[in-house]
Amino acid sequence: MANLGGTFDASQVEPSKPQEALPPGEYRVQIINSEMRVTKAGTGQYLWLEMDVLDGVHAGRKVYEQLNLVNPNQQAVEISQRALSAICHALGRMQVQDSEELHFKPMLIKVAVDKSGYNKIKGYKAVSRPMAAPPPPPPPPQQTYQQPTAPQQQSPAPQQQSPAPQQGYQPPAPTASGAGPWNSIRQ
Structure with missing residues (x-):
């Protein structure tokens, strides 16, 4: 016996309805849960996988x-x-040690309905990524016709300015005698 902690009023809650099997077809899914379980006979183990359908009405x-x-x-x-x-x-996981390595990655499954009305997965494949469209070709160069005009006088070319002086002091190179300009003044 289990105490419900109060009175449960079923008239206030919509009853659950049995879920029908998914219609046959391809579905994009991801594994959200997995575990190793013991078989009913107790002579083996199976990997149990729970998957969520990611798109569409389902x-x-x-x-x-x-x-x-x-x-x-x-x-x-x-x-x-x-x-x-x-x-x-x-x-895209060729070597797996733990089933959690397969979780939350999308893939496609092919679903059928067996004789008893349950879903049966018939195949798995990678989600194909749409290929990027190639960039459009550049437009052809436009050729325009310009009517010849009378030659105009050209303005004189700007005069070139001398290069800007270098920043900072650079002493002149020593002369052949080894004396620089500051060394030539003696008292």
């Missing part, structure tokens, strides 16, 4: 995957390893 919906990475059935392990490899390729 944004925010959840999709789940279970990959039997430790199992006595070697075929189940091989299928799961190929699926994990497809996820790694889609996310």
Whole structure:
């Protein structure tokens, strides 16, 4: 028995409705949670992945995957390893030690609906990035016709100014005798 801490009035809360499976198609998703779990039989482990749909009318919906990475059935392990490899390729992570390395990176999944009405992921691929459009070609040079005009007198060219004096004092170079101008005055 569990005390609810008061009376719960179900007439004041909209009841939850069963969620239908996602329609078959491609969805952009990201893994938001993952963990290794023990199989029902207790003889193996699977990687459980929770994914969020990122776009469209189904944004925010959840999709789940279970990959039997430790199992006595070697075929189940091989299928799961190929699926994990497809996820790694889609996310550009070729070597992974922890499943958290795959979180919050977008990828595309192909979803189908199985006979029991549940979603089944049929494939993974990288999100294609739209290629940048090449820059437009430069416009052709415009040629304009100018009517010839009478030659005008040219103004005289400006006179060149002498270079600005250098800043700071620079003593003159010593003469051949070694005496500079200041040394020539003796008392």
